[in-house]
Amino acid sequence: MLELKNISYKVKSNNEERYILKNLNLKFDKNKIVVITGQNGSGKTTLLKLIMGIVSPTSGNILLNDKDITNLSIFERANLGIAYSFQQPIKFKGLTVKKLMQIALGKNNAKISTICEYLSKVGLCARDYIDREIDSSLSGGELKRIEIATTLSRNAKINIFDEPEAGIDIWSFDNLINIFQTLKQERKGITIIVSHQEKIMQLADEIILINSANVQKFSVKDDVLKHLKKTYCEKLVEGVYE
Amino acid sequence: MNKNIKTSTKDVEKNIKKSNKILNENKKNDTILFDGLRGKLLEEISSLHAIPQTPISIRENGSSKIYNSNEEIRIVSKKDKNGLDIFIAPNTKNKSVHLPVIITQSNIHDIVYNDFYIAENCDILIVAGCGIHTNIGESSHNGVHNFFIGQNSKVKYIEKHLGLGKEKSKKVLNPTTNVEIKSNSLLEMETVQLGGVSFSKRITNVKIGENSKFIVKEKILTTNNQKAVSCFDIDCEGCNSKTEIVSRSVAKNNSYQEFNSNVKGKNVCFGRVECDGIVMDNAKICSTPKIDVEDARAELSHEAQIGKIANEQLTKLQTLGLNLEEAENLIISGFLC
Numbered sequence: 182m183l184e185l186k187n188i189s190y191k192v193k194s195n196n197e198e199r200y201i202l203k204n205l206n207l208k209f210d211k212n213k214i215v216v217i218t219g220q221n222g223s224g225k226t227t228l229l230k231l232i233m234g235i236v237s238p239t240s241g242n243i244l245l246n247d248k249d250i251t252n253l254s255i256f257e258r259a260n261l262g263i264a265y266s267f268q269q270p271i272k273f274k275g276l277t278v279k280k281l282m283q284i285a286l287g288k289n290n291a292k293i294s295t296i297c298e299y300l301s302k303v304g305l306c307a308r309d310y311i312d313r314e315i316d317s318s319l320s321g322g323e324l325k326r327i328e329i330a331t332t333l334s335r336n337a338k339i340n341i342f343d344e345p346e347a348g349i350d351i352w353s354f355d356n357l358i359n360i361f362q363t364l365k366q367e368r369k370g371i372t373i374i375v376s377h378q379e380k381i382m383q384l385a386d387e388i389i390l391i392n393s394a395n396v397q398k399f400s401v402k403d404d405v406l407k408h409l410k411k412t413y414c415e416k417l418v419e420g421v422y423e
Numbered sequence: 424m425n426k427n428i429k430t431s432t433k434d435v436e437k438n439i440k441k442s443n444k445i446l447n448e449n450k451k452n453d454t455i456l457f458d459g460l461r462g463k464l465l466e467e468i469s470s471l472h473a474i475p476q477t478p479i480s481i482r483e484n485g486s487s488k489i490y491n492s493n494e495e496i497r498i499v500s501k502k503d504k505n506g507l508d509i510f511i512a513p514n515t516k517n518k519s520v521h522l523p524v525i526i527t528q529s530n531i532h533d534i535v536y537n538d539f540y541i542a543e544n545c546d547i548l549i550v551a552g553c554g555i556h557t558n559i560g561e562s563s564h565n566g567v568h569n570f571f572i573g574q575n576s577k578v579k580y581i582e583k584h585l586g587l588g589k590e591k592s593k594k595v596l597n598p599t600t601n602v603e604i605k606s607n608s609l610l611e612m613e614t615v616q617l618g619g620v621s622f623s624k625r626i627t628n629v630k631i632g633e634n635s636k637f638i639v640k641e642k643i644l645t646t647n648n649q650k651a652v653s654c655f656d657i658d659c660e661g662c663n664s665k666t667e668i669v670s671r672s673v674a675k676n677n678s679y680q681e682f683n684s685n686v687k688g689k690n691v692c693f694g695r696v697e698c699d700g701i702v703m704d705n706a707k708i709c710s711t712p713k714i715d716v717e718d719a720r721a722e723l724s725h726e727a728q729i730g731k732i733a734n735e736q737l738t739k740l741q742t743l744g745l746n747l748e749e750a751e752n753l754i755i756s757g758f759l760c
Contacts, residue, residue: 235738255741256750264742271739274699275671275757284753285743331743 183209183232183339183371188241190227201227205241205396207389209339212368214361216385217375223392225375226268229341232373233265234258245339262338262370266331268347270324273315278327281315285331299334303327304356321348329360338370346378358384460527460587464554467617468583469523479521480507485533496520496547506536506567511545513573519548526553529560529592536567543573543605552583555594555620563595570602572610580612586619590647594619599626606633606661615759616643616651624652631692633661641670642759645678645706655684659692659721670698673755674706685713688721700729701758 188205191198202224209215217225230236232243234255242251250258259265273281282296283289297307303326313319315327325348332340349357361384364372374381382388389396390408457465457473461483465471471479478496480489487507492498495518497510509520522537539549553564572578586594596616604610616623629637643651657666666686674680686694700708712725732754740750 233742235742254746255738256744256746259742259744267735267739271733271735273736273754273757275760276753277757280753280757281743284740284745287744335743 182211182244182246184244185228185231186242186244188231188243189239190224190231190236191239202231202238207396209371209373211371213386214365214372214374214384215387215389216382217373217389217391218377218382219391225391226343228391229265229343229373229375232258232339232341233263235265259335264332264335264337264340266328266340266342266345268343268375270321270328271315272317272319272324276315277311278313278315279311281327281331282334285334287335296334299330300327302333302360303330304353305330322350322353325349326353329357333360340364340370340372342372342374342376344375344377346376346381354380460556461525464525464527464556464585464587465523467585468525468552468554469521469550471521471523475521477519477521479523482522482524482533482535484526484528484531501536501538504536505534506538509537509539509549511539511541511547513542514544515542516544516546518546519550522549522551524551524553524564524566526555526557526562526564529557529562531562531564533563534565534567536569538569539571541570541572541576541578543575545573545576545578547576547578549578549580550582551580552585553596553598554583554585554587555596556587557592557594558589559592561593561595563593563597565597565599567599568601570600570604570610572602572604572608574605574607576605576608578608578610580610582612582614584614584616584620584623586621588619593621596620596623597625598623600628602627602629602637604629604631604635604637606635608632608635610635610637612637612639614639614641616645618644618646620645620649620651622650624654626654626656628656629666630658630660631664631666634663635661636665636667638667639669641668641672643670643672643680644675644755644759645673645680646675647678648676649678650680651678652681653683655686657684657686657694659686659688659694659723660690661692662690664690664692666692666694668694668696668698668712670696670700670710671758672698672700672708673703673759674700674708675703676706677704678706680706680708682708682710682712682727684711684725685715686723686725687715687717688723689717691718691720692722694721694723696725696727698725698727698729699758700727701732701755702729703731 185205185207190202191200219225231238242249283291300307305326329345358380365384474490478491478498480487480498489498495512495515499508555562584596631637645651655668659666668684670682672680682698684696696712698710698712702708708729710727712727714723714725716723736754737750
């Protein structure tokens with residue numbers, strides 16, 4: 182189980198301190214797919230980065246199976262079984278898809294067939310990509326799929342995906358849904374996805390609507406959508422009468 | 424001031440005398456074994472573990488030995504100066520020739536002039552390069568390579584440079600490459616400096632003929648107080664001539680690198696210069712990619728990107744289980760791969 186206890190994260194801008202997340206308490210249970218949604222700037226990506234250790238909380242603790250991992254580095258958390266898929270995939274001049282996949286698999290001599298298996302999962306014809314450099318010669322969608330493949334190949338206990346649908350074309354979207362469906366069927370560890378897509382929300386065991394300190398949990402997609410619509414309408418009405 | 428000049432001239436004379444003495448001694452020895460230091464240097468610069476079946480000239484501490492010269496690839500020693508003439512006969516295809524140079528002694532100052540005459544309809548691989556190992560004093564190698572590439576030929580030229588031994592000793596490598604490419608031909612050049620070289624100045628001058636192409640990939644690593652300078656002077660003379668210069672450099676510690684390119688478009692031509700550098704610690708890289716359009720139909724472009732390793736790259740690799748040092752090393756080795 183992954184637990185966030187009283188997590189706060191604040192930043193300084195224009196000499197003013199601002200909370201991105203305040204006193205957040207969350208529990209992620211084993212074998213569940215959790216989708217996190219919320220408005221832009223609500224702290225979704227920050228929450229994922231806190232779990233991975235990319236940013237450190239101002240206060241609070243992060244526990245993985247009751248072990249405090251708050252002060253562990255990124256790579257220590259990775260080796261404890263947390264995998265992370267970035268919203269914006271990172272480019273590397275000179276590093277090939279094969280090399281990055283080998284690193285992700287933790288084996289320098291990983292079999293080509295194993296690498297191909299993961300690339301095929303994200304809908305890439307491995308033969309065409311394995312020797313290509315992870316640079317600007319690849320499209321945004323291709324980079325995104327390779328990013329997801331590296332995360333899947335970690336075979337991690339906790340899989341984190343930050344907007345996996347971003348940059349994926351409509352034709353490949355069903356493929357992406359299949360990946361999460363498989364993760365759900367296999368019931369492998371915890372899957373945390375930041376997404377705004379209804380189809381992805383539909384797969385979730387739990388949906389978290391986040392807005393700074395305010396966290397609301399929903400178990401059914403319709404409920405969260407109803408809630409969002411209601412909140413939106415209320416805001417509109419407030420705007421009219423002001 | 425004058426006193427200093429006198430001392431310096433004396434030093435040079437002394438160095439040359441010393442060097443000539445060692446060169447003459449080396450000429451007496453007649454065997455080449457790929458053992459010890461020699462084996463290591465030869466493996467690093469030419470990936471060879473023994474004398475290959477193909478033509479090869481190995482120059483060690485100023486003395487050359489030629490093996491397997493044949494009718495297709497003829498290697499002949501120059502009579503008027505140090506160096507070789509390499510004649511590649513017409514229609515020689517899928518063949519290779521190796522010309523490694525190694526220096527394993529101190530105070531060797533070697534200058535070599537190699538001329539490559541590549542006839543028409545050839546497809547060959549030329550592997551050159553130099554490795555120096557010294558622990559004291561200074562050793563240097565100046566290799567001047569002239570290429571005359573005939574019509575419809577395809578040449579791949581790889582040169583690797585490496586310095587080994589104690590850092591306080593000076594290892595100097597100055598390769599000069601002059602090329603004339605006739606029509607419908609291609610020269611693909613890969614020039615790599617793997618580290619350990621105290622000072623290097625690479626000069627590459629190329630004239631490209633009609634429908635011909637020159638591609639160069641340069642990869643340089645400098646550390647400590649090393650200095651590396653590269654100068655490319657490329658003339659796109661022929662109609663539809665093309666060139667592509669890709670330079671990737673990593674400068675660590677207090678080292679300094681300088682990249683200069685001047686691509687001249689004198690006809691309907693296409694040229695692209697891409698210069699990427701990673702700077703670490705207190706190192707410096709100065710890049711000056713110049714393009715000179717002398718014909719309105721020329722399409723020339725350049726881009727240069729120099730800076731430290733991007734934090735996002737380090738973060739990504741750490742999420743894959745590498746520590747910071749491993750991540751840095753992987754980025755650098757990939758970048759220079």
